[in-house]
Amino acid sequence: MSLYLPLLGRKFTWCNSSDGEKWSKIDRVLVDPKWLEVFQLKLWGLPRLLSDHSSLILMEDERDWGPKPFRFQNTWLLHKNFHSFLEKTWKEFAVVGWAGYILLEKLKNLKVGLKKWNVEVFGNITNKLKATEVELHRLELVADARDLDDTERRRRREVRGEVWRLSKMVERLWSQKSRMNWALMGDRNTRFFHSHFLEEWNGRPGLGGSFNSVQGSGDFNRLEAKFSEVEIKAALMDCDGNKAPGPDGFNMGCF
Template sequence: MVLLQETKKEVINAELVNSIWVGEKMEFMSVDSVGVAGGLLCIWNPEVFQLKECCCNHNFILLVGSIFFNFNYVIVNVYGPNDPVGRKCVWDIFVKLKTQFLAPWCMEGDFNEIISISERKCCSKRDKGMREFNDMIEQLEVSDLPMYGKKFKWCNSHKGDRWSRIDKFLLNPEWLQIFNFKLWGLPRVVSDHCPTVLMENERVWGLRPFRFICAWFLHPKFVSFVEQTWADLNVIGWAGFRCLVKLKALKSTPKNFEVFGNVVHKLKATENATHAFDLVAEDRLLSAHELARKRELKGEAWQLGKMLERMWCRSNRNALCSIMVSGITIEDPLGINAEMLNHFSNFVAEPWLVRPTLNGPFKAIGDGHELGFLEADFSEEEIKCPIKSCEGNKAPRPDGFNMGFFSEMLEYSEG
């Protein structure tokens, strides 16, 4: 599920949401902004989160539902008013709603308020707004999750000298009894708020298989890198064997892919460099040179992000988190792997002890032109045309290479 605040969009439609969401199945609920102020958006996968009830106003969206038809809960996407009086009114609404929606709450968003003076840089006193915020937290019986990776979540983007932690995840204890959550602060690139991700400690699924990324072709030296890797090989054998050895040689040098043509790697490095400046700025003012370099990094990150957006027009991420076997839900990675292996082993198994045979009169094809046409070798053009006509950014083959790779590298793979 994705929760966004300050969308600054007066109208949010399915086309806009689809441009953000990476999955095929999607539902959403939004609150339009007033001019360029405010705006909220919640997006989720209906196969994971099943919506039952909802309500909203200008400052929040409240969703009541369940995860995989199992755990019932309440999600609240919050954008707190800028004025203390307005915030107090919203806090009072939450307290009243808690008596109506009794399932465990998870509140996330920009509350525009802090819990303690340590959450705002150069803050020296506890004011009325902080006390009212803490009163609401106590009445709702929610806890503020600690954040890893960053100390503050918001910074004024102009000078970079004001820092605070006004964005939060507030959860009822039931969440923490069921899930092993960690809250991570991600690098702040464009917005004055850093994005955060709430996730369980990652389950171990084993080694991640190699996957070719079409964005690697953006690097001007990528094709020459592949060509040189293949030229260094001295392979003897039939064509299929030579192709197998060449592909294995490419997969054995994944670090070259990452450094050379992996736009994702470059974007991550740029974001990390920007994040490092943010960490320094939490303790001291940045110099003029550091501020200039930070602006350059933001520009590079923006360009790389747009580059990926153009290249990865189809970027679906399908996650298999659990399966149901004979009415029993299995979530353990080892159990899922075993059941998947068992299912497909039975699916492709051949139960016949004796293979069937065909008996009866058959019409002869004859000899001459027809027979010669059927037994003729495929021409080079007949092989290249189907490969070139395939959509290149579809799911890869079992070896990790998609049709985009073969289409681009077809002329270099001969011999």
Template sequence: MALFQETKKSSLTNLMVKSVWPRDRLEFMNVDVEGLAGGLLRIWDPVIFERTECCCSRNFLLLLGKLFNSFDCVLVNIHAPNDIIRKRKFWESLLNLKTYFPKPWCTGGDFNEIRNIGESVGVSLRDRGMKDFNNFINRCEVVDLLLLGRKYTWCNAFDGHKWSRIDRFLLSPEWLEKFKFNQWGLARASSDHCPIVLMEDTRDWGPKPFKFLNAWMLHLNFASFVEHTWSHSQFSGPAGFTLQKKLFALKLALKKWSKEVYGDVSSKLQVIENDLHQLNLKAEIRPLVEEDLKQQREKKNERQNRNSLNSITVGDTIFEEPAQVKKEVWSFFSNHFSEAWKHRTVLVGDFKSVRFSDHFHLLEAEFSKEEVWAAIADCNGNKAPWEQSSWAGWL
């Protein structure tokens, strides 16, 4: 389940929501933006959470339902007002809602308020706001979990001298009896807020699956390298065992080849992200000195440069002008996702059942080895609907 605040979208399509959700199954609800600010979004897996009722306003999105088919609960996505008077009325409205939705609450999001002076640095404090927020937490009978991983959740993106913990999860005690939750603050990326993760599962699922990169196939030596590695990997045993061993050997060889040819791009990017995260943690303790600020700018520029598209190569021609790059990118994807025919064939008339055909037995016949290889040879890896489709491209 995921909670988003400040979507700044007047409407959200399924395609937009799927772009930030890693699972195939999803349901979502959103609150549209008003003006140029606001907007809430909650996404969940319908197998894990079954919604029965909902309620929303500009500042909250409440769902009542059943978690794991056994735990009745209330989930609230929060983006509290910044004005202290409106915020006080907002707390009261949530307390009134709790009488109508008495099941255990899990409330998370941007509360736009801290609980004590230790939760902020360089930010003007309002005792009245802190008192109202603590009063709301006590009357709502929810628990404020300890934040692990970092001290603050928001940073002024302009100078990095203002920090505060205004994002959090608040849980009814029943949640903590059912689950052993920890609350983690992750590294900030493009937002001035850091993501918050409420996590129970600490099991190690092992290494990530091998990822085949389509860009490898554009290298002139790739095909010959694969052919050489495959032919020189010799194993004895059953066909299935041999195939598994040869694929494993090829995977290791491709990883090594990619690092030698392209460099360890993922590791380099991870190092930059970690360095920025350490600078953010340092800034939470004390103001950054000029040397730290210089390093922060360099790391941000390096990350931006790695993510930027400066030129594109089409055949033997390199395009660097933005207008030309945009034109070639548009042309590629326009052709990539276009269909070969202008008009689809439409069948009309009455059709007899294929079961009465003399050739019906051919439909249920097993595929021959020649047919399988013909199908693989006809595959276009870039358009195949499964993750590691590019394997079919060079097989």
């Protein structure tokens, strides 16, 4: 047995056109009653922006997942003032200690500065989009209750066009945040791995034969030689900048 949840936030989930002449509640969410015994779920209707349908979100309002973790975004590198900001923040923060400690403290300070810079400088497009979406949603709620007048309809068309324009800009931002290698290759690589190694093997191949020691080879000392600074930098610069960040949130693109 499944249950319907009441819709919060708006009355309708579909509109026939941008002018909003016909409205209907044709979208539903079914929930197993056992979920309601464990979670305090609520169903919200989100703003109808570019589609005829309103997105629905099922969420547990009272659960606090804590602050979002910091992630270095490679799109910051495209901002004309980013490199000067980064250099200034890095050089002005003085730390005394051994090299690993200095690096750790400087990254901590840089993280604080980047969060503030992202909101005050780089985050303007996202903030504008959110404000425009709020205005469009307000007009949609008015249209839910009554017919819009000519001025309101004209304003809604203008706001809808602005939402579309800003959405395309933010879409480019998120395309930089996504891991393109995973989107293109991750799924097929995972399927290949599962198909070959998760099945039971009756006769798993083994490695046999005799192996000679390399200790007497002329290249043996090179295997245990210390890495030079040039080699380390070359290996670092060879890495894909979209690789997953470490626990501190800084990915290879940052370094």
